Amino acid sequence: MDFASVVPPYVAKPLTLQPFRAVMLAPGRVGDPASARALARPYRDVASRLLQWIEEGRASADVAPAIYLHEYTAEGLTVRGLVGALGVARRADSMAERAVWPHEAIHPEQAGELADRMRQMELNPAPILLVHHGEQELRDLVTDIGRGTPDWRYLDRTGQRQRIWAVRDEETLARIATLLADTRCLVADGHHRYAAYLRLQEDNPGTAWDAGLAMLVDQRDTPLFLGAIHRTFPGVTIDDLAGACRAAGADVSHQDRHHALSALDSTHLVLTDGNVWQTVSPGDLAREAAVSWLHEQVLGRLPVPPVRIEHHHNVEDALTASSSVAPAVLLPSPDFEQVRALVESGGLLPEKATSFQPKPSLGVLMRPMNDA
Incomplete structure (x- = not known):
């Protein structure tokens, strides 16, 4: 990548x-x-x-x-x-x-x-x-x-x-x-x-x-309006993603579609391949954006890296692109004050982190x- x-x-x-x-x-x-x-x-x-x-x-x-x-x-x-x-x-x-x-x-x-x-x-x-x-x-x-x-x-x-x-x-x-x-x-x-x-x-x-x-x-x-940019990961399975999230210290729970999407907030991410739905709770994200946690803590723990990362500006597009061979990670919207504080302390967000x-x-x- x-x-x-x-x-x-x-x-x-x-x-x-x-x-x-x-x-x-x-x-x-x-x-x-x-x-x-x-x-x-x-x-x-x-x-x-x-x-x-x-x-x-x-x-x-x-x-x-x-x-x-x-x-x-x-x-x-x-x-x-x-x-x-x-x-x-x-x-x-x-x-x-x-x-x-x-x-x-x-x-x-x-x-x-x-x-x-x-x-x-x-x-x-x-x-x-x-x-x-x-x-x-x-x-x-x-x-x-x-x-x-x-x-x-x-x-x-x-x-x-x-x-x-x-x-x-x-x-x-x-x-x-x-x-x-x-x-x-x-x-x-x-x-x-x-x-x-x-x-x-x-x-x-x-x-x-x-x-x-x-x-x-x-x-x-x-x-x-500050929105999230969601991801799909061709070449990865949802089990690989869930395992990498757990290895990074997050709680991962199976949900139905409705409850998974309802849980998408500042403290949760959602994994799906269109059939399986899982919520991910990384713990304390007060000082770290969810997208940063995904890139810095999770992707390096995948057993096989994705072929590429595809970006989607809304949930519907991400779900349309998701499949068993390209699961989606739905991200919560960043907070402007959090982004500003991170940047002014010398930090950066991953590429295409905000919309x-x-x-x-x-x-x-x-x-x-x-x-x-």
Whole structure:
């Protein structure tokens, strides 16, 4: 199994979000799968392709740089955050200096491929998602901005309702900069793109690549939903999994489907091959996420390692993929405070440990590097 093992560098304080001049797909094309052609191979043609789309009215470029307040609603859940060019030129030498905290390791080759792609595209095609606990003054400021009339407001092709405010007032931008300076934020989505930003910056210092597109969400304001990512293990039997869990000190109990799924909470995992159902109680998980316990305590005790690990973002998909030759492990949702405490104490979660949802549709806000 090829586990991610490299932790990208930490960006140092002060945290900065810089104004940029956004390129946006036309509202009727945001979330449209056919619009992905604008960002498709050959990547070196993307910049000219977007210019053509702007001329044809299929995309637009903002009139001037701004930091954007972006609010989107998906399936009844509303998320809002500040979108800007995240400064990545400074590296932290100590934990106290860290502004951006990854919570997963990355595959360097994947980050390299993304860096090469963005370099050819001359574009940050989508913001990475960062979450933090902001100051009350910042939340009040964001609320005040949101009371104004949005500069853009529409329902996209996926059903997400988009509202966007361009923030250009110099006094407001200065207040945002001051209130963000000492922020510590967690990378919620986009670990490999974050690492690609750092690589591009190292290769192109003093250019527009000194920053990368990011959306900063206040988890105390409009929290992202933090869900589990479940696993199936081809090449393993459920008896092997249960035995490895017992060897790691857990209690394993046979259950019927209903009682097993009902027991899936912060203290239990569930094993199933579609026929057999078992609950696993590792004991005290107060200081350790269930997914970390699975990877660090259980997988190494399997008599035969799995052929690979397959990841599933919901229980239904995991159950569909499970079988006698690929049992599933259903995991409880992580707790944001637990994840944050683990990361800020120097720990990491396994790859694909968390699913922060919902993510914004592609094409709402993009950052061209030839007009940063």
